[in-house]
Amino acid sequence: MVDLRSDTVTIPSEEMRRYMMYAQVGDDVYGEDPTVNILQERVAELFGKEDALFVPSGTMSNQLSLKVLTEAADEVIIEADAHVFYYETAAPSVISNVQFFTIPSENGEMPLEKIKRAIRPDIYYFPKTKAVFIENTHNRHGGTVISIEYIKELRKFCDDNGLLMHLDGARIWNAHIATGIPLNEYGIYFDTISVCLSKGLGAPVGSLMVSDKQKISKALKWRKILGGGMRQAGILAAAGIYALDNNLRLIESDHKLAKYFAKAIAEIEGITCSPDSVQTNMVVFKLDDKVEDFKFVNECRKRGLLLSSIGDNKIRTVFHIQINQLMADNAIDIIYETINSFLD
Numbered sequence: 208m209v210d211l212r213s214d215t216v217t218i219p220s221e222e223m224r225r226y227m228m229y230a231q232v233g234d235d236v237y238g239e240d241p242t243v244n245i246l247q248e249r250v251a252e253l254f255g256k257e258d259a260l261f262v263p264s265g266t267m268s269n270q271l272s273l274k275v276l277t278e279a280a281d282e283v284i285i286e287a288d289a290h291v292f293y294y295e296t297a298a299p300s301v302i303s304n305v306q307f308f309t310i311p312s313e314n315g316e317m318p319l320e321k322i323k324r325a326i327r328p329d330i331y332y333f334p335k336t337k338a339v340f341i342e343n344t345h346n347r348h349g350g351t352v353i354s355i356e357y358i359k360e361l362r363k364f365c366d367d368n369g370l371l372m373h374l375d376g377a378r379i380w381n382a383h384i385a386t387g388i389p390l391n392e393y394g395i396y397f398d399t400i401s402v403c404l405s406k407g408l409g410a411p412v413g414s415l416m417v418s419d420k421q422k423i424s425k426a427l428k429w430r431k432i433l434g435g436g437m438r439q440a441g442i443l444a445a446a447g448i449y450a451l452d453n454n455l456r457l458i459e460s461d462h463k464l465a466k467y468f469a470k471a472i473a474e475i476e477g478i479t480c481s482p483d484s485v486q487t488n489m490v491v492f493k494l495d496d497k498v499e500d501f502k503f504v505n506e507c508r509k510r511g512l513l514l515s516s517i518g519d520n521k522i523r524t525v526f527h528i529q530i531n532q533l534m535a536d537n538a539i540d541i542i543y544e545t546i547n548s549f550l551d
């Protein structure tokens with residue numbers, strides 16, 4: 208089976224498992240797991256920040272960030288297709304008691320004039336606008352990179368308007384590899400950052416919230432409240448250390464394969480795909496109106512290819528550490544045969 212549904216589907220390699228097996232561990236709720244501590248220090252340093260906190264998921268690191276940046280009844284400005292808004296089960300209303308103001312965009316970059324208009328006047332019957340959330344790379348826009356120029360402008364804008372900034376950097380690794388921008392440069396512009404080990408880096412579990420000492424110590428308390436104290440978590444943190452040492456540099460080949468795949472399927476009748484829009488490891492393509500996306504996905508599954516339908520007759524494919532050239536070619540063949548079986 209070729210699985211292009213997501214970069215979250217990867218299975219740890221033999222070497223990663225071996226590295227995890229021999230990790231030194233201790234009770235992390237006492238702060239005594241040496242492997243967790245090494246990972247936290249390393250990721251904080253990579254982003255040029257004071258501290259980091261290992262948590263079970265990207266959802267938890269986003270939600271902890273939101274918790275430490277806001278107070279109840281605040282409002283946060285976020286792109287309309289952002290993961291935090293779209294897929295995190297209304298957690299902001301439950302954990303932080305805040306609401307979002309959503310702004311649609313072409314590629315994840317909300318126009319600054321629209322953000323300006325969204326800021327609430329300082330009158331008691333309005334919520335207080337507290338922060339702006341950015342997602343880089345942007346999942347629902349197809350792995351698009353938020354440009355560093357935009358991020359710089361937005362930071363200045365936020366400083367001028369007293370707003371805090373959070374980065375959902377589940378795939379910041381892909382943005383870093385695609386642009387060459389150092390991770391610590393991203394660190395300059397955000398108050399809090401969430402990064403995932405379980406996407407392009409290929410670890411089985413884990414994310415980190417990265418920030419200053421004060422915010423991380425508040426987040427530590429909230430991690431415990433949410434049941435995220437994980438005791439001998441060094442076994443999992445070891446996978447993250449292994450992934451940073453070995454898998455980060457492999458992300459470039461995911462990007463190349465995505466581009467190769469996009470160019471090939473753009474040639475297939477019944478499929479609309481723009482290879483130029485492929486910036487990282489995701490390729491989104493649209494099916495001919497005569498082909499229903501869920502039937503197409505089912506037929507591809509029968510032929511050995513797993514795909515995700517994302518609405519509007521569009522399919523998302525994601526390239527990751529377990530997809531090689533042969534599998535990409537196989538996927539192209541299956542898509543060609545399947546679409547022809549519908550159009551014949």
Ligand SMILES: Cc1ncc(COP(=O)(O)O)c(C=O)c1O
Pocket residue numbers: 215263264265266267269290291342346375377378403405414
């Ligand atoms: C952009 C983005 N942010 C956050 C998450 C949440 O990560 P997790 O599934 O570990 O909660 C995801 C998951 O796919 C994601 O794509």
